[in-house]
Amino acid sequence: MRSEDLPAAVHLSAELGYPVELSDARTRFAAIESRRDGALLVAEASQGRIAGWIHVGAERTLTNGDLAEIRGLVVARDERRRGTGRRLVAAAEEWSRRNGYRAIRVRTRIVREDAHAFYRACGYELEKTQHVFSRKLEEEPR
Numbered sequence: 001m002r003s004e005d006l007p008a009a010v011h012l013s014a015e016l017g018y019p020v021e022l023s024d025a026r027t028r029f030a031a032i033e034s035r036r037d038g039a040l041l042v043a044e045a046s047q048g049r050i051a052g053w054i055h056v057g058a059e060r061t062l063t064n065g066d067l068a069e070i071r072g073l074v075v076a077r078d079e080r081r082r083g084t085g086r087r088l089v090a091a092a093e094e095w096s097r098r099n100g101y102r103a104i105r106v107r108t109r110i111v112r113e114d115a116h117a118f119y120r121a122c123g124y125e126l127e128k129t130q131h132v133f134s135r136k137l138e139e140e141p142r
Contacts, residue, residue, distance in 0.1 A: 001040035001053060003029060008050035009042070012074040032057075038071070039095045043084045051079040056092035059105065068096035070106040089122050 001009065003026065010025050020028075032038055038057030045051035052075035059069040070092055075085045096104050106124060108115045116126075 001042045009053050016074050041091050052084045054088040067103040068101040
């Protein structure tokens, strides 16, 4: 992915239900691009139009060791079921192999049944289900 691809990536993210402001995407892209433990990759359709993108990165834990994780995958509606997603996943897997990871994981929301079927068709196996908790962190009072 190049910075010029960000408007298309932002559009595709919103299409999938994950809206992001372009200015926020630019800041996040710069942070991801400056590190070596992840990659943002795109698939191009005709005339250089972005057909989809994938974000893959390192997941490091004390208990499980290092593995790669697909952190985001978005394919344009009109490009789905044409092999674009499979090519992006294959590219993420290749990046992972080249960078020494022996396993790759992906998390997907429980309601995204099409995504579950897609990953199973790509050879991924359901490992577990879980709840994800988060908490907004505010600045500490001075």
